[in-house]
Amino acid sequence: MALPPRVYFTLHEAAARWDCTLADIAGWASVGLFDIVTAIAPVTSGSQIVAGYVVVSVTDILQMFRRCGTGPTKCFLRRVRLKNHEDWIMIADPAERIEVTLADLLIMAEEVRRFETECDLLRRPASHIGSTARYDWDGMYISLIRRVHEYGIPETQAEWVGEVQEWFVEKSESGEVPDERTIRRRLTPIWKALRETC
Template sequence: MALPPRTHYTLHEVTARWGCNIADIAGWADAGRFRIVTGIAVVHCDSETVAGKVVLSPMELLPLFRRCGTGPTEGVMRRIQRIDREDWLLITDPAGGVSVTIADMLILAEEVHAFEDENDMVRRVASGSGATTPYDWDGMNIALITRIHDQGLPVTQAELIAEMQDWFADRSNGDRVPDSRTIRRRITPVWKALRREEA
């Protein structure tokens, strides 16, 4: 029986996976490309009690992300964000905030995979030592070619995208299915080229 897919990656795993510096990770997180999360024990933010998974602001922990690697490995966070909200909460108890280390910082696997898809990083990820792409794009290409060869193009591109999503779902028990936008980016050049030939 196969293990379920991963849910999180540490920052060090992501830097190795992408071949980048931890300062790059902080910058992309600050730009809203993904979130850096960690787990905390109970804290109070005025009248709110917060515990468990929270989002960190990398710019508030900037010394931890020095490109030269000379920064500390532990910092103090005084503001946090609940995973399901966008507003920032000031930690009032404990008054000095909460210590956090780089080793305990994570990125959700779904956000890692989405970032890779958005930046067409499949080849780079696949070529890394011990790294694998989260999706079987080569297999999808074969399925796509076979489908078009055997049945021709469907009426709409959306139908073809849905079929490819079903293909991923069938081969991963629904665990590894790219979103329609990601599949559309890969299918659109083929779709346009074949539609031009039909015109």
């Protein structure tokens, strides 16, 4: 018996699936190409009780999506909207404020599939088994793990990006290597996670 389809994707999963940045996703959501949602416990707004999946106003928390990576890791929502409704519900009581992190923000699966269809995106395979990847990302990740295990984290992210570029140059049979922006996009979440633990 097959499992039912996925219900939602996290923003990190969508970014990996579409090979884009979180800032790109926030930008597309901010102009209405799809909704970003989160799940909340019951809160009151006047006499109304709001709970479950609610739409987030991305422009209210846009600072979380700075391309330079200096934005806050969490924000408070001051308003939300029920799915398939147009009116925003204000959260006026400070005690009812809704705190969210990037990990709490989701895109519903039907919206992901609709967006992919409208933009004619090729869905990225879950595995490279039976297919030929353009670049050896798996090999690159293995080299990163070895590097961190043996020598620790580089002093700067720029140094790390340079090392990865050199690795691709050495391993590439065709001479084709990913551009610096693509490498940086893949390294940034790892870099941030490792620096937080230092």
